[in-house]
Amino acid sequence: MNKKGLLIVVSGPSGVGKGTVLKQFMNDPELKLSYSVSMTTRAPRPGEVDGVNYYFVNREQFEKAIQEGDLLEWTEFVGNYYGTPLSGVEKLRNEGRNVLLEIEVNGCRQVKEKCPDALTIFIVPPSMKELEKRIRGRSTEPEEIVQQRLAKASKEMEMTGSYRYVVCNDDVELAADIIKVIIKRHMEKDF
Numbered sequence: 001m002n003k004k005g006l007l008i009v010v011s012g013p014s015g016v017g018k019g020t021v022l023k024q025f026m027n028d029p030e031l032k033l034s035y036s037v038s039m040t041t042r043a044p045r046p047g048e049v050d051g052v053n054y055y056f057v058n059r060e061q062f063e064k065a066i067q068e069g070d071l072l073e074w075t076e077f078v079g080n081y082y083g084t085p086l087s088g089v090e091k092l093r094n095e096g097r098n099v100l101l102e103i104e105v106n107g108c109r110q111v112k113e114k115c116p117d118a119l120t121i122f123i124v125p126p127s128m129k130e131l132e133k134r135i136r137g138r139s140t141e142p143e144e145i146v147q148q149r150l151a152k153a154s155k156e157m158e159m160t161g162s163y164r165y166v167v168c169n170d171d172v173e174l175a176a177d178i179i180k181v182i183i184k185r186h187m188e189k190d191f
């Protein structure tokens with residue numbers, strides 16, 4: 001029988017480059033990763049695909065999912081709901097897949113309460129100045145939202161202590177290699 005897969009939480013302030021880092025190894029067959037697609041009420045960014053990047057829903061649909069207990073965790077982040085659909089996560093882990101959640105700090109806290117053995121990783125930027133540059137660089141949102149994301153980023157940076165590993169994304173390949181090593185070691189050995 002397959003060994004149960006890991007539950008991996010990756011957090012980090014918006015703009016830190018989580019997606020770019022994860023893309024480097026998401027399809028590496030050795031790591032047996034499955035990405036948990038979140039549900040959100042925020043509007044899709046250009047190029048984002050429903051069911052791939054997120055399940056894009058309205059507030060009513062999201063609130064129904066909360067009420068029906070369909071979410072492993074959820075939060076409100078700068079005016080929108082984000083949450084992890086429960087369906088799939090356990091099934092995939094029981095099949096031996098390592099399920100990766102890319103979620104923010106409130107969500108991670110909820111996951112740790114329910115699954116204390118979750119492997120938690122926080123990605124930090126090389127500096128807050130660099131983070132601001134990255135957030136502004138990719139933003140399609142109004143200045144008010146950018147400001148809220150920056151304020152939230154500072155708050156999130158105070159939470160690194162509650163994660164098992166903190167990895168700096170100064171160099172994408174290096175950050176990806178470090179996370180790969182962490183995942184491989186946790187696959188081989190129970191810590």
Ligand code: 5GP
Binds near residue numbers: 038039075108
């Ligand atoms: P963005 O709008 O930039 O895609 O995401 C904003 C923040 O929400 C990011 O920090 C992202 O990791 C987080 N996030 C995405 N999906 C979820 C989720 O399902 N639950 C929680 N708690 N946070 C999420």
